[in-house]
């Protein structure tokens with residue numbers, strides 16, 4: 001437990017622009033988030049540790065409700081999920097988007113209303129579908145033709161399930177090739193261009209126990225421009241108009257997915273949500289008007305933009321090594337708790353915290369402790385030249401796709417998550433211990 005400290009030093013807002021709004025500098029070099037000094041969080045829970053600013057998560061949920069007042073906002077659970085997160089999202093009035101029986105079961109057993117959950121997945125396992133039907137999930141997004149018969153059979157002739165169809169609008173958008181999902185040549189969705197989407201829709205309409213509520217598309221992730229979303233609206237509404245003509249079908253929902261880009265480093269661009277909401281609304285109204293179909297209810301599915309900027313990763317420096325051209329600063333975490341730099345070359349802006357340094361900044365590469373040369377957390381960043389073992393480093397914008405993608409590599413155990421709010425820190429997820437790892441290892 002900590003008391004709320006008054007900030008005594010003001011930093012230039014630019015430097016902290018990617019940090020949670022609650023961030024203050026108590027003394028030079030000593031940052032607090034949610035009223036709790038980060039050095040204190042590291043001391044209490046050990047490192048590496050993930051810190052989540054509850055107020056920042058809630059505020060981001062509220063922003064979505066505010067800028068998309070008529071839309072359904074679903075938080076994409078894969079960005080980061082734990083039981084507290086489930087509560088916050090529910091209390092703020094959002095629905096949930098899940099991709100597995102695991103995410104779904106965690107949410108529902110925490111009290112999340114199943115009818116406000118949408119299940120995705122390009123390859124849903126029998127267990128995913130069984131769990132979805134057993135728990136009464138709101139909608140299931142069909143992503144392949146073979147799923148239709150499987151789902152219809154599982155629902156049974158007397159059952160009823162709402163479904164959407166994920167279509168491929170044929171639009172390239174997103175921060176990296178590996179996170180572009182709106183183009184033709186990738187594994188998600190059914191192509192409009194090749195007619196697979198239309199074919200699947202006709203088959204769904206033949207299944208009386210499946211109720212098609214709308215079309216879904218997700219263009220990719222870390223998109224910072226509104227334009228691809230407007231193009232997607234035109235494509236999908238074009239398909240809705242043809243379905244209306246051919247089948248007299250009126251679909252009440254259009255799900256535009258997520259992918260809203262955020263700034264990872266000061267000066268980077270984020271997607272302007274107000275502009276997105278306004279322009280999508282206009283485009284949707286105009287396109288539907290021109291096609292002579294009713295305007296469907298919009299659904300959006302932000303993940304990263306809700307959780308990402310609310311999280312901070314804290315590490316201790318274990319070693320500093322000077323080689324030919326580089327200074328390597330090695331920390332006590334790495335690619336097992338944040339695989340993103342290795343996967344997509346993402347750049348971060350780590351900061352020395354807990355002490356002030358009078359030294360000038362020097363270019364360094366922050367690396368992890370894992371047995372791979374590619375285990376780099378932040379290449380070519382600036383840290384004080386006297387950075388040394390025992391120092392604390394904080395990596396902002398660490399709330400999304402870090403812990404949810406964490407691995408068991410080198411058996412170091414996944415870090416804990418602590419929430420901070422109004423001067424108090426509390427543990428949400430404990431550190432994975434050697435006992436946890438040993439208890440799964442049941443053979444000899």
Ligand SMILES: *Cc1c(COP(=O)(O)O)cnc(C)c1O
Pocket residue numbers: 076078079097120218220221222257258259260301302303304305
């Ligand atoms: C990953 C995903 C999202 C969320 O993406 P973000 O980039 O985190 O906003 C939303 N919908 C679907 C279908 C997804 O796969």
